[in-house]
Amino acid sequence: MILRHPLALLALVLLLPLAARADEPMIYASNGQAIQGYDTVAYFTDGKAVKGDRRYSVMWKGAIWLFASAQNRELFEANPRGYAPRYGGYCAYGMARGRVVGSTPETWAIRDGRLYLVNGSAIAARWQKDAEAEIALANANWPAALAR
Incomplete structure (x- = not known):
């Protein structure tokens, strides 16, 4: 489910800590x-890391996703799984070792149409x-590594 309404986004952001x-x-x-x-989406369309804009945001899978344009937001809404990074955006190298590690947006790769x-x-x-x-290796560890 994707939410676009600003009040729904605000309510979810305020309630996320309660649902931790x-x-x-x-x-x-x-x-x-x-x-x-x-x-x-910009990783695929622009070939680089681009900061999103709060004006173009959606809530998906418990996170707020920002986009540089309304067009990019619409592309994501049409196919969120196709544009979302593998392993929920956690570090692919860490996931290959069964570890849950944060990632940095500036270090990325697209392989076989998927963002890592x-x-x-x-x-x-x-x-x-x-x-x-x-x-x-990361595929074998995902998503079980989240429960460790």
Whole structure:
């Protein structure tokens, strides 16, 4: 379910801390924002990390997703699973090791049409050396690593 109404977004942001669980949420959301407020669609359309704008936001999977334009928001709403980063935006390198680690929006890759985020350029270099094997390991660990 995607919510666009500003009051619904505000209510959910205020209620998120009350719904916190002992395990990690499915989407890595710093301050309630997925990808630290970056536009997930822009990775695909612009080929770079672009900050989103609060005017173009939606609530999906318990996180607020920001977009640089109304068009990008609409693309996401039409196919959120296609644009959302793998492993809920957690670091793909960490997930390959069964660890839940935050990611940085500036270190990313698109492989086979999927967005992967990692935690910093040094980690990105290690991940890129054998990304296919890293992805296979992370796929085996996701989402069970969230419950650890």
